Amino acid sequence: xxxxxxxxxxxCRRCYDLAYACQTxxxxxxxxxxxxxxxxxxxxxxxxxAPPPPKPKxxxxxxxxxxxxxxxxxxxxxxxxxxxxLIEARSRMRR
Numbered sequence: 001x002x003x004x005x006x007x008x009x010x011x012c013r014r015c016y017d018l019a020y021a022c023q024t025x026x027x028x029x030x031x032x033x034x035x036x037x038x039x040x041x042x043x044x045x046x047x048x049x050a051p052p053p054p055k056p057k058x059x060x061x062x063x064x065x066x067x068x069x070x071x072x073x074x075x076x077x078x079x080x081x082x083x084x085x086l087i088e089a090r091s092r093m094r095r
Contacts, residue, residue, distance in 0.1 A: 028081055035074035038067055048075050 003010040004018065022033070036046045042064070044053025052071075055064040 028078065028085070031074055031078040031081065035071055035078065038071045038074065042067055048078055 006016040042053035043056055
């Protein structure tokens with residue numbers, strides 16, 4: 001068990017009503033984190049602009065292709081969400 005010094009006493013997370021960082025992140029951050037986690041599992045660089053990671057030695061091609069499809073899907077969803085966010089931001093700036 002861990003205790004935190006969030007005030008006068010050392011208490012647990014629940015007593016201080018603390019949240020994990022992932023519980024307060026937005027949907028765009030969640031999508032980016034998921035794609036990064038998949039890239040990391042393949043030994044690749046993090047970030048949606050990173051080159052596709054090579055297939056790790058010993059991994060089946062089928063597994064590699066499935067993970068690459070998941071990365072592409074997460075990236076596509078992230079780009080679509082970013083595009084929508086930018087369009088909305090531009091419309092707000094014109095007002």
